[in-house]
Amino acid sequence: MQPIKNVVVLGANGTMGSGAAGLFAASGYDVVMLARGIDKAHQGLARAKEAVRSDVLGKRIRCGSYEQDLEREVAAADLIFEAVSEDMAIKGPFLERIDRARRKGSVVATVSSGLSIAKMVEGRSTDFRRHFVGMHLFNPPHVIVGTEMIPGPDTDRELFSGLVAMLEKRLGRIVIECADQPAFAGNRVGFKVLNECAQLAEHHGVELVDYLVGPYTGRALAPLATIDLVGWDVHHAIVENVHANTKDEAHAAFAMPAYMARLMDDGHLGNKTPGEGGFYRRMTDANGAKFKSVLDAKTCGYSEGPGARLKLAFVEEIKALHASGRYAEAMAKFLVAEGPEADLARKVILGYVSYGLHRVGPGEVVPTPAGVDRIMGYGFNWAPPTVLVDLWGKRQTLAALERAGLPVPRVLSALKDGERLSTIPKATIGRFFFGK
Amino acid sequence: MAPKKSSRPVHLLGGFQTDFARNWSKESKHLVALVREAVLGALEATRIEPGEVEVGHVGNFAAELYCMQGHTGALIVDVDPAFSGLPTIRHEAACASGSLAALAAAADIEAGRYDLALVLGVEMMKTVDSKKGGDFLGTAAWYDREAKGIEFPFPKLFGKLGDEYDKRYGLKDEHLARISAVNYANAKLNPNAQTRSWFMNYDHACSTGPFNAHIGGRIKLTDCSQVTDGAACVLLASAEFAAKWAARNGKQLASVPRILGWGHATAPMEFTKKVEESKGDRYVLPQTRKAILDAFARAGLPGVEAIDCIETHDCFTTSEYMAIDHFGLTAPGESWKAVEEGVIEIGGRCPINPSGGLIGAGHPVGATGTRQLLDAYLQVVGAAGDYQVAKARRAATLNIGGSGTTSVVHVVGFD
Numbered sequence: 039m040q041p042i043k044n045v046v047v048l049g050a051n052g053t054m055g056s057g058a059a060g061l062f063a064a065s066g067y068d069v070v071m072l073a074r075g076i077d078k079a080h081q082g083l084a085r086a087k088e089a090v091r092s093d094v095l096g097k098r099i100r101c102g103s104y105e106q107d108l109e110r111e112v113a114a115a116d117l118i119f120e121a122v123s124e125d126m127a128i129k130g131p132f133l134e135r136i137d138r139a140r141r142k143g144s145v146v147a148t149v150s151s152g153l154s155i156a157k158m159v160e161g162r163s164t165d166f167r168r169h170f171v172g173m174h175l176f177n178p179p180h181v182i183v184g185t186e187m188i189p190g191p192d193t194d195r196e197l198f199s200g201l202v203a204m205l206e207k208r209l210g211r212i213v214i215e216c217a218d219q220p221a222f223a224g225n226r227v228g229f230k231v232l233n234e235c236a237q238l239a240e241h242h243g244v245e246l247v248d249y250l251v252g253p254y255t256g257r258a259l260a261p262l263a264t265i266d267l268v269g270w271d272v273h274h275a276i277v278e279n280v281h282a283n284t285k286d287e288a289h290a291a292f293a294m295p296a297y298m299a300r301l302m303d304d305g306h307l308g309n310k311t312p313g314e315g316g317f318y319r320r321m322t323d324a325n326g327a328k329f330k331s332v333l334d335a336k337t338c339g340y341s342e343g344p345g346a347r348l349k350l351a352f353v354e355e356i357k358a359l360h361a362s363g364r365y366a367e368a369m370a371k372f373l374v375a376e377g378p379e380a381d382l383a384r385k386v387i388l389g390y391v392s393y394g395l396h397r398v399g400p401g402e403v404v405p406t407p408a409g410v411d412r413i414m415g416y417g418f419n420w421a422p423p424t425v426l427v428d429l430w431g432k433r434q435t436l437a438a439l440e441r442a443g444l445p446v447p448r449v450l451s452a453l454k455d456g457e458r459l460s461t462i463p464k465a466t467i468g469r470f471f472f473g474k
Numbered sequence: 475m476a477p478k479k480s481s482r483p484v485h486l487l488g489g490f491q492t493d494f495a496r497n498w499s500k501e502s503k504h505l506v507a508l509v510r511e512a513v514l515g516a517l518e519a520t521r522i523e524p525g526e527v528e529v530g531h532v533g534n535f536a537a538e539l540y541c542m543q544g545h546t547g548a549l550i551v552d553v554d555p556a557f558s559g560l561p562t563i564r565h566e567a568a569c570a571s572g573s574l575a576a577l578a579a580a581a582d583i584e585a586g587r588y589d590l591a592l593v594l595g596v597e598m599m600k601t602v603d604s605k606k607g608g609d610f611l612g613t614a615a616w617y618d619r620e621a622k623g624i625e626f627p628f629p630k631l632f633g634k635l636g637d638e639y640d641k642r643y644g645l646k647d648e649h650l651a652r653i654s655a656v657n658y659a660n661a662k663l664n665p666n667a668q669t670r671s672w673f674m675n676y677d678h679a680c681s682t683g684p685f686n687a688h689i690g691g692r693i694k695l696t697d698c699s700q701v702t703d704g705a706a707c708v709l710l711a712s713a714e715f716a717a718k719w720a721a722r723n724g725k726q727l728a729s730v731p732r733i734l735g736w737g738h739a740t741a742p743m744e745f746t747k748k749v750e751e752s753k754g755d756r757y758v759l760p761q762t763r764k765a766i767l768d769a770f771a772r773a774g775l776p777g778v779e780a781i782d783c784i785e786t787h788d789c790f791t792t793s794e795y796m797a798i799d800h801f802g803l804t805a806p807g808e809s810w811k812a813v814e815e816g817v818i819e820i821g822g823r824c825p826i827n828p829s830g831g832l833i834g835a836g837h838p839v840g841a842t843g844t845r846q847l848l849d850a851y852l853q854v855v856g857a858a859g860d861y862q863v864a865k866a867r868r869a870a871t872l873n874i875g876g877s878g879t880t881s882v883v884h885v886v887g888f889d
Contacts, residue, residue: 060673064673087685090672090673091673091685092673092674092678092681092685092686093678093681093683093684093685094675094677094678094681095673095678097677180671180672180673181671183671210662210670210671253502258500357502360502360503360507361502361503361504361507362503362504362506362507362510362552363503363504363506363507363508363509363510363511364510464518465490465511465514465515465518465519466493466515468501468503468507468511469493469496469501471501472501472502473501473502473503473504473507474502
């Protein structure tokens, strides 16, 4: 691999483009930020400085526009990092321009979160195809270190290994290699859970679903609040891509609910559209007090006041155990709690374990459980399926999957009694469980 | 009078540190969860059963203020049923609390009272905002005289330490900036360091502006250690226990490091009194110098030339600047030479804070002393991973409470 000293970022005004530019500059690379206009690139630079909290970052960054600077800067770059809109029709022409302008041997990376890498290199030159990779950082990249690397059909293996080492050593990333499958590993597994929760919300209500699959189950943020945070449009693009291009044992879980499509037509995209809202809408009452109004997925209306504060004994007991650091006891209780609500929570969490571990192995998304481990743990900040299995033990997990009517992944049936599945040190798993 | 030394050796068996980047308030965790993770992690790392531990010493500064929780020594008992009945003691000397716990545990072993002691340092600080936390930290000074009604009193006190150096010997801020940059760079190599994913370099440390504002006197944001939630736990053992432990783990007793020496000195609480006391002395903080010399004497070492690396108390860059000449790496007032010559960097003659120190790795006040001891252990057994100092056989720690008030030094390693 040729040494990488300077990086050109396309789409530098976007959230990921500016975040990635800041990350590269902070790691010691000279960076050129390109956008539709130089003023847009400067906006991206301001955002990058704010994210890493330093003015001196600007010393390593120059700004430019596609029209004036793209060919010249791409020709001079060691690494061209493409972060334009997540739309093949927009990416295609940029990749063509890059192919024409770049010098042989330079690396081209796309930050796409799940589009086909093979499709992106169709019609590209041989040298481009050899030097092209998917490099999926998670937002915001200066905080979240999990990174997916995806080789294209002709990517040079030595180059690929060199880039993985660079990401790990110089950019402090935790890297996994993924097959070129829709949404790769993290989004495939994560958005299956999120969309399933959106489906369940129609019958069980937004508040109950977010309460039952909340932080106590091993995540920083409840699932429907997470969809509001990432944006309904992004959610839609990801689940639609997976639904259209995969056929696995949980295919139906990727069908976006009709009520979400209706609300999206009316401009409801989550936190990015505060007026319309998403599953939640921030409101102010007559006395000026702020509250979160909650969507009724059946009627597509919002609650007049804040949502009900739910309290179920088994959930509160598990939270208290997490709060005192008793994670194994807490999750053991989760497995044996009784009642329809506990069944619902287990359906989602055991479904996550089953689905996540089914993505491991030949012909799947990642070769070993460590891939799911790392990306769910350090990309999503969720308790990885492997960690949950290790807390429960093989026998208890198999029994719970059977009770929930969920398929057993091969890596789980092949696990020896007493053997740990996770590569994450046992003493550090507490970070994934929340006492709230 | 020469410092006294016990004839009974104290071995260091290893331990565990929590990830200092975690925010335990955001995880909605009680202090006991932090205690549990550190203790269970240390038992797992050292392959020791809870029932083997004979005494527990806990270093904690101010859980009463940060968490409304006192009696922190007793929290160990919650970790495992086998700990019920265990004698436990809590120690407090502000930022030196963790080292006091280690000193007391070592004294137990030297006295022959116990053969295996668990030493835990713990602090949860992100329960309050930075101003309130700064006020709590003010209780480590003479609160009424030096902290009451003052925003961020400690940066101001350690700014005065820099001013005193400037007055006596001259001090350039660029040398403080270099100290900060080295600590942050080292922290990037440490998987448990709080700032490992933060942006930082020498240019940024030299800059002044909204992202690097002055906090107190000459002290800027990049000169400060962090507000941190964290715990570190180590196990200390008598030669008898260490021999049994080594045998069952397939090791030789000679490969198990010892606490070779220690020093412990207390200066007047008020910073101005410390400065008055040291008038005419070549060292700005003579009691800190005394603790260092006592540790070297107890270890039977001629001086810092016998030390391969140091984990020092860099609560601010000025305290590390002070540590450099007080350890004897340079003549008094010439710490800048060691900074310029790269002596303190990994790969230098005597790396300081390969872990990232309090500035880079983080500073959970009561845990810092035990974290330093654990890092000294990791260095001398060659287990420090990416921040390993090549061929390190002896490491020193300096842990300071208050504005140079309580100084504790340990020398860890092999004869």
